[in-house]
Amino acid sequence: MTPENPPGFVVRTEAQKAAFDNGFRLERGITGGWLGFASTTVQGDIWIAGISKHGPWLLALEHTGVIAELTDLSRAVGVPSPGAAAFLLPTTTSLDAALNHVYRLASSLPDLPLRQFKARTMSLPQSTEAERLVIQRVGQDIFRAALIEYWGGRCPLSGVTDGRLLRASHIKPWAACETDAERLDVHNGLLLAAHLDAAFDAGLISFADDGTILFAATFSLADRTALAIDEGWTLPGITFDHQRYLAWHRCLHLAEPKR
Template sequence: MNTLERALIEKVGRENGWENVIESYDPIVVLASARHQAQLSVTPSTTASSFLLQISSDLIHQELIRSLNITVQEGSRIIVPNIDQLARLLHRTAELAQSLQKLAIQTYADRVKEALERTLPNNTEVERLVKQRVGQDIFREALLDYWAGACAVTRIDLPEVLRASHAKPWADCDSDEERLDVFNGFLLSANLDALFDRGLISFDVTGKMIFSPKLSPPHLSNLQLEDGLSLRWLTPEHEPYLAWHRLKIFQM
């Protein structure tokens, strides 16, 4: 790896969520960020203009394999054909690192503490409302990162109409870990969020949208709901929460 290649990798990293250079020497650059705990290494390939990328988190690696059309070399290194694709992959990896790494609980605790210090008077009901508001904000941020800023069904990417929808509602969760788990819900457009929240739609084990019998054919037509709508993807981690939603929320 020559000086120009090293400088280019470091520049692309800084521009796409990896501002910290942990190591940089022939033939590897190791990148990290203050916003999450993941690290990755980038190595120029023997093939002209391509790169090999290795990620410290198995979960992030699995999500990339699932969601992007990429090739993996022996040793779990991802083959990146050019610098533009490297930028795209680094950006997506940073999004996943921020949504999947176990940083939400500490962020939640810190933000709740700050919010309560600014709120008077401080009582049990105020604390409950503050915790819920802060938690919902963190959950939304995580879902925006995980779903790359687009609806999990329609791909609409207008933030103003996107909602963070819990499958297992905040009040019913057994812990803050469940409440803030990025797999406990979906980023949905406002109309789908309202239907999902009230149990008028859900998703089966394949991710296909299912409709409550309370939605008549005219309802479905006017809401532009049709057979074949489905989640853009569904992971095994989603299924326990979806099963809860189908059992407890979905209206039969």
């Protein structure tokens, strides 16, 4: 499978539109048939190549944190690329969706929230409790924005998308974290509908390493039914980094969980 080299007018036009529409508006030129793009707001260059003007498409990335998250995309095995990994997308629509996902992940991985937090708080005083609360609010605002990007502005369980009903829930709470890196790590957070966030914070629900929802022994079936919490729910896209925080949450709250 060889990229069109040099890329024709249609391939160049479609690749540029897909990149620009999804936040990658800096053009990096052409390398071996791959059109390079970057963003002013997120880390990591991307490259797009077309096999023909009708597709399929190839997407190469250098951001290793993002690459690790894209487990649902097909790798372009054996295709030389300028990135650390390349993926095969059958249509322009799938290329556009993949770029949207890449941009959202790059907005929150691996340490962008932490760097934003340090930049915004480095000159703020932290000697009194009131001042430390201000610092915490700044961090929580950054954390929420990062989780909204990471989870696509949607509760992955209930499907709720109204921001007024969504909560950025730490898995390991802010006060229990040992470092700011833990506090601002998007893998230490879930974007949940308000009632699910309340149940999670109270330790009434948690999640197994595969994302399966777990219930505390004290969480009655009547209450679960009233809240429309489905026992078949599973959190999608759970990574190893999520698992270590979820293990902490289960250990604290669910001595005898119910599946």
